[in-house]
Each structure stands twice: as C-alpha cells, then as structure tokens.
Amino acid sequence: QVQLVESGGGLVQAGGSLRLSCVVSGRAFSITPMGWFRQALGKEREFVAAFSRSGTNLYYADSVKGRFTISRETAKNTVYLQMNRLKPEDTAVYYCAARSGSDYYTPRAYDAWGQGTQVTVSS
Numbered sequence: 001q002v003q004l005v006e007s008g009g010g011l012v013q014a015g016g017s018l019r020l021s022c023v024v025s026g027r028a029f030s031i032t033p034m035g036w037f038r039q040a041l042g043k044e045r046e047f048v049a050a051f052s053r054s055g056t057n058l059y060y061a062d063s064v065k066g067r068f069t070i071s072r073e074t075a076k077n078t079v080y081l082q083m084n085r086l087k088p089e090d091t092a093v094y095y096c097a098a099r100s101g102s103d104y105y106t107p108r109a110y111d112a113w114g115q116g117t118q119v120t121v122s123s
Contacts, residue, residue, distance in 0.1 A: 002024070003024070003026050003112075004023070004097070004115075005023050005114055005115070006020060006021065006022045006096050006114040007117060008117060009093075009094060009117030009118045009119045010118075010119070011120045011121075011122065012086055012120070012121055013121070014086060014087055014123050015086065017082070017084045017086065018086065018119060019081070019083070020036070020081040020083070020096075020117060021078055021079075021080055022036075022078065022081075022096030023076070023077055024078070024096075029072075029077040032099070033050065033051045033052060033053045033055070033098075034050065034051055034070075034072065034097070034099065035047070035048075035050030035051070035099055036048040036049045036081045036096055037095045037107060037110075038090075038094045038095070039093050039095070040091060040092040040093075041092075045095070046061065047107075048061055048094070049061070049069075049070035049081060051104075052104065053102075058070055059104050059105070063089075067084050068082065068083050068084070069082040070082075079096055081094065083119070086119075087121060088121045088122065088123045089121075091119060091121050092118075092119060093119075094118075095115075096114045097110035097113045097114070098110060098112040098113075
C-alpha cells in the first residue's frame with residue numbers, strides 16, 4: 001500500500017522560504033511521476049509542480065514559476081518543493097501526490113495523496 005507523508009510546512013513572512021518534503025513508501029519511487037498541489041480555504045485544489053513520466057521534464061503553474069522548484073532524491077524516496085519569495089496568496093494546504101494518469105496538471109491523474117501540510121504566509 002502506497003503511503004505519502006509530507007512535512008516542512010509552517011508560518012513564514014512574505015518574501016521568505018520554505019522547503020516541503022514528501023517521503024514515499026510502497027511504490028517504485030524511481031519510476032513514479034510525482035507532483036505537488038495546493039488547496040486554499042474555500043478554493044479547489046490546484047496544480048503547483050510536477051515531474052514528467054520520464055523524470056526529465058519539470059512542469060510548474062504560472063503562479064509559482066521562477067519561485068518554486070520541485071526536485072527528488074531517489075535514494076531517500078523523497079520529493080521536495082523548495083518555495084522562495086513566498087507571497088500571502090501562496091497560503092494553502094500543500095499535498096504531494098503520485099501520478100498514474102497522463103495529465104500532470106489535474107488531480108484526477110493522481111491515485112495516491114499525502115495528508116497535506118499547511119503553509120501560511122503573512123504579509
């Protein structure tokens with residue numbers, strides 16, 4: 001049974017940085033395309049960043065491009081989301097997810113999710 005556990009969220013001032021981690025177990029991590037999503041209060045879950053199926057391409061939402069970086073460390077079965085120059089509008093619960101479908105930008109393509117970690121950016 002696949003399990004994803006996020007950590008690294010917290011409260012930070014605007015302009016600050018956080019790094020989220022997601023440890024994956026129960027699935028062949030090296031061949032599983034991973035992604036990050038977020039959900040703000042009262043809003044739908046939205047795409048943030050993802051790996052392509054081959055792992056060689058990275059995809060980002062326009063709202064985070066140039067500020068966030070997705071990476072992975074295969075030896076630790078861990079995917080990261082480095083978030084720099086944070087803005088109050090980045091406040092949300094952040095989820096990592098494992099993808100089985102083809103469309104990296106939609107939650108429907110992901111079949112395993114972590115419990116989420118709260119990120120709050122104060123102005």
